[in-house]
Amino acid sequence: MSRRTPKLWYHQGTLLLHPPPRGKVWLDFATWDDRVEKFRIPAIHYRALVEALQQEEICFTDEAKAFYSLHLNPRFEMTPYSHQAEALQQWKEAGRQGVVVLPTAAGKTYLAQLAMEATPRTTLIVVPTLDLMHQWYAQLEAAFPDIELGLLGGGSHDRSSILVATYQSAAIHAEALGNQYALLIFDECHHLPTDFYRVIAESAIAPYRLGLTATPERSDGNERELEALIGSIVFRKTPQTLSGEALARYKTVEIKVKLSPKEKETYQEAIKTRNQFLKQKRISLSNLKGWQLFVKESARSQQGRRAMLAHRQAKEIALGTESKLRVLTELITKHSPEPILIFTNDNATVYRISQDFLIPAITHQTPVKERHLILQKFKTGDYKTLVASHVLNEGVDVPDARIAIILSGTSSTREYVQRLGRILRKGNTKDKQAILYEVIAEETSEERTSERRRGDTASKQGQLKIFSPTQKAAEEKGDYNLD
Template sequence: MDFATWDDRVEKFRIPAIQYRALVESLQAENTIFNDDAKAFYQVDLVASLEMEPYQHQSEALAAWKLAGRQGVVVLPTAAGKTYLAQMAMQATPRTTLIVVPTLDLMHQWYAHLKAAFPDADVGLLGGGSRDKSSILVATYDSAAIHAETIGSMYALIIFDECHHLPTDFNRVIAEYAIAPYRLGLSATPERTDGKHADLNILIGKEVYRKRAEDLAGKALAEHEIVQIKVKLSQHERERYNKLMQIRNDFLRESKISLGSIQGWQHFVMASARSQAGRKAMLAHREAKEIALGTDGKIRILTDLLAEHYPDRILIFTADNNTVYKISNEFLIPAITHQTPVKERHEILTKFKEGEFKSLVASHVLNEGVDVPAARIAIILSGTGSVREYTQRLGRVLRKGQEANKQAILYEVVTEDTSEEGTSARRRNEPQRTQRTQSKEGEKKGDLKVVYGTGQKKTPRAAEQLGLWNDSGDTPNF
């Protein structure tokens, strides 16, 4: 076997834990009699008290995962019911299970869901001061990586929530040191800028199913539209912005640095530390960015949108905490940042859910790992070029909740003729527009409004073409 190596110290073959399933299947295929003292996992009795009729995409995803041998990654947009899909996978694979999540908030959310779904099951926690030994264990990536060697043989099924966190040098041992024959990865955006998402094929399994928000609009998710509003810099802001960008670009040209890649940005950072000119260029870059992100025109647009959609629940996102606090002070809107105490954050989210607070402003802290009550309107005043961040922010308004005909709107406010236009194009995974696009809507109070619909061409996966499923006698081998 390619994955078996001889160890002279013990005069035995050694095989990586992640190859456990391949080894057992090879021995079984050859009708070889063997003793398996490696596995410490076992069957569990999972009787669900929390069940609902699954959406079609959840049934399709589960069937595709089972068809792939219960190994693989499922890509679904935020709010598409990945947690309930995981519950379905657990019920279809009733074995000891490890669920790995990126944050303590998510760990407690999963714990609460599993206790409600399986009240008679032994559900425990690993992380945040807890070190339970239970048949169903919810752990943070950090804690699971630290204890990877000791828990590696205990679980037959591992569910990696937000699985794009797995392929790091620190976290990947969770998958490598585990003998779990069944693995499920869940993410809205598994792609990573460093390209390591390709390692998910080895650590979990290949992508078996994918749906976009557009595909589920009007079904599992609310109908939605994405509206881009472009604002202009004031004359003073424009003059200052152009001057700062000239300083930066002159330095980049002289240093032969291109910012079109991560490596280019890294070279710029290093160059800025080596000379006075480099430092001046970096300071100019930062100030220009602050002008584009925080122009007064965006605050005027925000004022209009808040008035237009009152009393709908509105989520406001920015790229930095300074803008969060500025908006909070000017509009008397509750703010959540990484500095907000846990109890205060919980109180704010509760009052937002109950409708006492109509609006909420935050930076990156609500992107992932926080259970945000459903809203109908989201406003991105500024953000990064991350597709993942954009998808997660869109997902905050896609939950249908109790509304039968919910129409969600995501407003993206972008400063025209600045580097922010390129950032916007990157996060929407579109080529940057080189010419100003005039929408049919016309201009709104002097600002360009571009509407992107939801009827883009779908990209079906082979697993979605399978039609009717037959689960009779479909049980795990391990």
């Protein structure tokens, strides 16, 4: 009796393999499922499984893949910057799997287009916001006018050979998308390693994966999971290394302001109240876990509530001291009528500046149409200055500016790099010199916050080339081919 040929197929976000092939190499990937009486394999292991079966010359029928080749003819081609060409080459040498870390404005979207041209297969691009989804769609439509493009998110539910989706929508439809695309591109890929979004990568059989981000590091440390979901970091550049080449030259100016005697007295008293409680409860605010414990303990007693209120009061004083607003007045006067971006850490300060200085403001509460109108008027020069909190950090196409002022922010390196990136696009100005002002309240927690967000960027200059063992094997074997 002749042995039946094993068949591999996609089923509910996973793979089924039946009847069992000869040999044992495939057992490393498989788990027996009593419900269907077949071996089940995580979809993310599709490439490794197929390579293992092919290496052992085991015959099987592949009914899992529904992706296919495309004929991509770009309408426009630009000579890539050296860092883009190098990043593409490193990604290809790593088996077309991995993460590329480039600062905001360094051309990550065009790098993705180059990766698509080098890997012409059905492609799913995943982005964090609807604004970014439409930006990607517009750029890809201009680049590949003859290819069917689609959107998934914001009311759109297309099925197309190249699909741009939000993380939210892609996660919801992960099982349906899982075997349709050969190339996955994760924009702002630091969003991926969460309990909800990771299913996009885990349910996909895509053999090729590209992650793009300015800062992969996360406060919860889950950036280490990107290697399993996408691949290792294959290329990395910082704003410092690209300054004057692909990005505008820039300088950062730190301005320290003093609290008024009354502000200082109130601040110190509030910090004392908070610290007494932290010491009593043996809580350190040096990490996220400590902060979560503080929030938990502060809700359990009147003393805890007083400590939390004191913490907030001290923070409000440091973030919104009158001295900062006086410096802001001087900086706006100095650089007027140049376009200026002002960033704060809270909406209350945004609205205060907007009212006091008659400056248009954008927060998460700003309606989409109004936000687009404000950004358009800023782009055309009708508005010279714009103030925002966190909403412009990521996922919004901000017009070119040369001056940015950070009045307050978090300790996040990502936020700092993103805000800096808002003024680093060269545009049509050949010798553009960008300036990032950082206004800090002296002798407050803001000094340490500033050091933390800037310190990481200084230590990550240059390029990192890191390969996982599986990527090294892929490099030695050459390009992977499923056709």
